[in-house]
Amino acid sequence: MKKNSLLFLAGVIIVLALGFLMPWLLRNPFYFFAGYVVLQYVTIATGWNILGGYAGYINFGAAGFFGAGVYLSAFLFTTFGLPLPLCILAAAIVGAILGVLMGYLTLRIQGVYFAIATLGLVVVLETIVHNISGLGGASGMAVYGPRPPAWSPGPSQYNFTVMVVIAVASVALARWVEISWIGRGLRAVRASEDAAECSGVPTLRLKLVACALSGAVLAAAGAPYPFYTSFVEPVTAFSLIIGLNAIAMPLIGGTRTWVGPVIGALLLASVQQIATVTISSELNILFVGAVLIAFVAFAPGGISDLFGRNKGRARP
């Protein structure tokens, strides 16, 4: 195993260990309540970046996948009593299928047209959920989550640990994609689709793979959400703020490596949480907008680019 992979593995083990130990070390449940949101955005930003960053297809439909994960998980738990890990797995599978469907419908168009088409996915899914009474329609539905297992001191801590595992798995997946033949193919697509195709890259199939992986991660990010809030309703589950953050965080952190979305999400989501508590929750959107404009204008490659993370990895 290469040195970088060993370092990454060590990091994964440390983060997972902290995810399981922190609930016993910190007493204030607010840290886990806020930490959950930060980790949720790490997952969302990482999932978005697989298609939006590596392949360069800007997806405005992240909230659609997230909301699908939220509602599928809520439905499976309240109707069949499925345990949370299976709800997450089911959400990931449905997210992947949704990603492939979206890809088939939209990937033949590019640029702003693709972005607008993906935005339509959110509207379609939200409208469908609004009209299904079994999912609570516009009124929403209450979800009383399971009792936390013995290894976790409380519900907030349990949700936090679950989200640590999902975030770590998502980042590991994104890193694997990035350094594998899939990632090289996607980056070639981003640079020039014709040149990639003429180099033997099956561009459409590869983009569908990216859509599936991205959709799976985004939907998995939404699966524990009903247990975190104990209540789901369409406007929150399909919120455009989720879609905005999904794009802003990788752009701020850098879209070319797995590190960028993680940095962007940790910074932006943490500041949002602090601003929510100390100033105003509405200030979040203003803050995201201002930071996004600043980065697009002055550091379009994001934070990781400033530190030279995108200089390429493979060497002879």
Place this chain on the structure above:
Amino acid sequence: MTEPVLSLKGVEKRFGSFRALGPVDLDVGAGERLGIIGPNGSGKTTLINCITGVYRPDGGSVFFEGRDISHLQAHKRARMGIARSFQIPRPFTGMTVFENLLVPLDYCHIEGSKHDRASSVLASVGLSARVSDPSEKLTQLELRKLELARALVGNPKVLIADEAMAGLSEEEIDEVLAILFALNRSGVAVIMIEHIMHAVMRFSERVVCFETGRLIASGTSSEIAEHPLVQKVYFGE
């Protein structure tokens, strides 16, 4: 001409009511050096796009080693052995020079070590010193070489060089020509599309000339230079 490796039979391409190409009949022999000339807008790049699969022809067929490949996608044609460079270099930005070559190696199923193959091709085009550099940092000549290296690394049987010498100095043109000659000596058919006449005439065993999407003349370099239709296209009545 040797047994054709590539054959075009009545290939046509339209954009709306505008016929950009054809119908064109053209054979390219295995290991041949073919030059394609013609003024801007004469259909040369459209022809390449039809051969490589970037465009689907609206009529006619493209045969490669006797097999009709008209319905195949571009990446499948690339894997079969049809490689191309682009008029305006299209490096895979965000990757090193070395990674640029790993892309075709990942997908073209080449036997042996990818790293060895990429290294030897980069050495053959004179880019060994630049393997770890981002492709964005290359000079115009180096970008042209990278385009060629990326096309060569998959062991093609036909290489289409689309204006691979545009914007280069005389010395740089000689460098690119040397690469193409060396490649051809290894048995690869090279189709050179070029506006730099002395280069295409020096390189090609056979030259064809296009005008308004049609093949108007074919022959050796000296025959083409004297051809009345070619003279009319370039110098007028």
